[in-house]
Amino acid sequence: MLSLIVFPIYLVKIIMIAPSSIVLLYIISIDYSFSFSLVPSKPFRRYCQYIISHSPPYIATMMTMSSSSSVTNSVSSNHWKTLDVNQFPNLTSNGCRFAKDEQYLKSVLDLWKQEEGKIRKDKLSQLVETSPWTYYDDDQTPLYGHIVKPIIDSSAVEKDIRNDNGNKDNDNDSSRPLYPGILMFHTAAGPQDVFLFQKAAQLASSELQCVVLICDILSDPCGWAWSPDGDRTRYNQVRQRLLQDNGRLMRSRVNASVQTLIGDVDNNFDFGVDPNRLAGMGWCLGAQPILELLTLNSKESTRFSVDALISFHGVFRRDPLPLSEQSLSSSSLDEKSSRTGRTRDVLICNGKCDPFVSQDDIDITKRSMEEKMYNVTVLDFDGARHGFTNPAQKFNENNAFEYNEIASKESWKATMELLKRKLL
Numbered sequence: 001m002l003s004l005i006v007f008p009i010y011l012v013k014i015i016m017i018a019p020s021s022i023v024l025l026y027i028i029s030i031d032y033s034f035s036f037s038l039v040p041s042k043p044f045r046r047y048c049q050y051i052i053s054h055s056p057p058y059i060a061t062m063m064t065m066s067s068s069s070s071v072t073n074s075v076s077s078n079h080w081k082t083l084d085v086n087q088f089p090n091l092t093s094n095g096c097r098f099a100k101d102e103q104y105l106k107s108v109l110d111l112w113k114q115e116e117g118k119i120r121k122d123k124l125s126q127l128v129e130t131s132p133w134t135y136y137d138d139d140q141t142p143l144y145g146h147i148v149k150p151i152i153d154s155s156a157v158e159k160d161i162r163n164d165n166g167n168k169d170n171d172n173d174s175s176r177p178l179y180p181g182i183l184m185f186h187t188a189a190g191p192q193d194v195f196l197f198q199k200a201a202q203l204a205s206s207e208l209q210c211v212v213l214i215c216d217i218l219s220d221p222c223g224w225a226w227s228p229d230g231d232r233t234r235y236n237q238v239r240q241r242l243l244q245d246n247g248r249l250m251r252s253r254v255n256a257s258v259q260t261l262i263g264d265v266d267n268n269f270d271f272g273v274d275p276n277r278l279a280g281m282g283w284c285l286g287a288q289p290i291l292e293l294l295t296l297n298s299k300e301s302t303r304f305s306v307d308a309l310i311s312f313h314g315v316f317r318r319d320p321l322p323l324s325e326q327s328l329s330s331s332s333l334d335e336k337s338s339r340t341g342r343t344r345d346v347l348i349c350n351g352k353c354d355p356f357v358s359q360d361d362i363d364i365t366k367r368s369m370e371e372k373m374y375n376v377t378v379l380d381f382d383g384a385r386h387g388f389t390n391p392a393q394k395f396n397e398n399n400a401f402e403y404n405e406i407a408s409k410e411s412w413k414a415t416m417e418l419l420k421r422k423l424l
Contacts, residue, residue, distance in 0.1 A: 083130040083148060083201045085112045088194050097223030098194045104392040105194055111391045112198045126205040127151040130197070133213070135260040138252040143216040145191060145257065148200035149179075149271065150209055180210040180423035181261045181273035183254075183293070183306075185286030187387075188235060190225030191216040195390050199281075208419055211271045215257040217242060217250060217289060239285070243318045247292055254292040262304055277423050279308035281415070283389065287314025290346075291365075294372060297344070308422040309374070310347045310415050312389045315356050316365045346376045347418050349411035351384030355400045379414060381407035 081087060088109060091099055099105035130148045137143060182203055186193055191214050200212040218225055218238050225235055242250040258278070263270040282290045290309050297306050346369050350362055366376045381404060387393040388404035389411060396402070 080129045080131045082151070083128045083197060083204075084116065085109050087130075088197070092223075095222055096192055097226050097228070098192055098197075100189065100226055100228070100392070103395045107392040107394065108194045108198055108390070112201075115198075115202060126209070128201050128204040130200075133260065135256055135265070137249070137256045139249075141219050142221070143219055143253060143256060144221040145216045145260070146197070146200070146214040147271065148197070148204050148212040148214065150204050150211075176272055178274035178277070179272055180208055180277040180279070180419075181271070181275075182208075182210050182212045182419075183257055183261060183278065183280045183289075184212055184214050185217065185254075185280065185282035185289040186214070187284035187286060188225065188239075190218050190220040190223060192220060192223035192225075195392070203419075206416070208423060210419075210423065211261065211273050213257060213261045215254070215289070217253045217257075217285075243288070247288065247318070250288055251292045251295060254289045255296055257289075258293075258296065258304060258306075264303060275304035278304055278306045279310070279419055279423060280306050281310045281312075282314055283312045284315055284387070287311040287316050288318070290314065291316060294369065294374070298372060305342060305344075307342060307344045308347075308418050309345070310349070310418065312349045312411060313351055313354055313357070313384075313386050314348065317357075317361050344374045345418055345422060346374045347414060348376065348378045349389075349407075349414070350378060350380050351386060351388050351404065351407060352380050352382050353384060354386045354388075356386050377414075379411060381410070 087093075088098055088105065091097060091102055091105055099108070127150070128148055129151050130146055133145045133147045135143050135145065182200075184196060184200055186196055196214050200214055203210055204212050218235070227235060242253075259265050261271065261278070262273050262275040264275070280290055280293045282288070290311050293306050293309060296302060297304075348362065348366070350357060362378060362380075366378060369376045381388065384404040384407040385393075385400060385402040387396065387401040388407045391403050391408075393401045393403040
């Protein structure tokens with residue numbers, strides 16, 4: 001009955017927005033009286049997926065936000081676009097903010113153009129594409145990430161997976177080519193950051209031929225974490241929830257990110273990522289998810305392996321809990337690592353003049369990781385401050401932040417060397 005009441009209200013709203021989306025409204029109205037997760041018809045669920053994936057981005061967002069119960073655990077807006085500098089002509093697009101200000105946007109895009117020019121000159125260019133990707137944590141909170149991947153020749157892939165009779169083998173996925181996967185964790189500015197898109201495109205277009213998930217740990221669909229009005233109250237509240245109970249919510253969202261990337265959720269989407277060739281990268285706040293990957297990776301029950309973890313000006317401390325008391329027990333990974341014989345590496349890229357990261361923090365983090373049988377390398381850059389990898393920090397009025405070209409290039413060089421060694 002409730003759906004009969006809610007339906008007319010939504011009908012008016014959708015008609016005002018887009019008449020072609022009326023059919024979506026009926027599905028939304030159903031969601032108020034029946035949970036999609038309780039609908040027994042699998043074809044119906046797939047139909048709902050199809051409707052969402054072929055709807056405009058803002059309608060798809062409304063669908064995924066309509067309630068805590070969703071059609072699937074991971075829903076694509078399915079709006080694949082070629083990813084390059086031309087995708088960010090303005091500070092905002094479709095109601096989403098991608099940079100702090102125009103100066104920030106220009107700084108990142110200028111560097112992006114330089115990198116694209118070098119790639120074309122070396123004839124190593126690979127076109128990449130991106131699509132928004134909504135997925136969910138254990139509490140069914142939507143997370144708004146982005147998939148970035150190379151544009152693969154589908155005919156070549158189809159040829160690779162044909163059976164001995166020359167027919168396409170739909171029942172044996174083991175013959176499909178698998179690609180490395182990289183989890184990319186954002187700074188306090190959130191996942192809607194043009195800097196992350198630039199880095200993701202750089203990785204996906206390289207010889208790594210990898211699939212990148214720009215992860216969301218804030219549940220930020222529109223770039224609210226940029227806080228253009230300067231009010232950080234909402235961000236601070238979310239951050240506190242993420243880190244309380246020794247990172248329970250953070251761990252849930254990191255795990256959701258991994259499962260989405262490797263296709264281990266009920267979403268009928270598979271990016272062809274090899275679950276045993278994963279890497280994690282984090283900037284600033286993104287070092288916290290790196291710690292959670294350590295914990296997840298240590299469980300015997302995990303069906304994936306993250307063999308390379310990289311942090312850039314990462315903040316590992318969880319105030320008020322000292323690093324020495326954070327949950328980084330080593331026993332389970334000792335057993336798993338010994339059993340599999342796999343070696344795992346961590347690269348910590350740190351600025352010696354970063355006021356947010358003490359030497360004690362680095363030492364304790366390194367020791368904890370080594371106890372979990374990771375090979376840890378720390379690159380300490382003289383004179384480098386917080387945010388040294390981002391060219392936009394040149395214009396940051398806060399003296400704690402500063403772009404350092406040497407540290408940025410050297411840290412990225414070491415990153416690519418590690419990724420090639422572990423993922424190829």
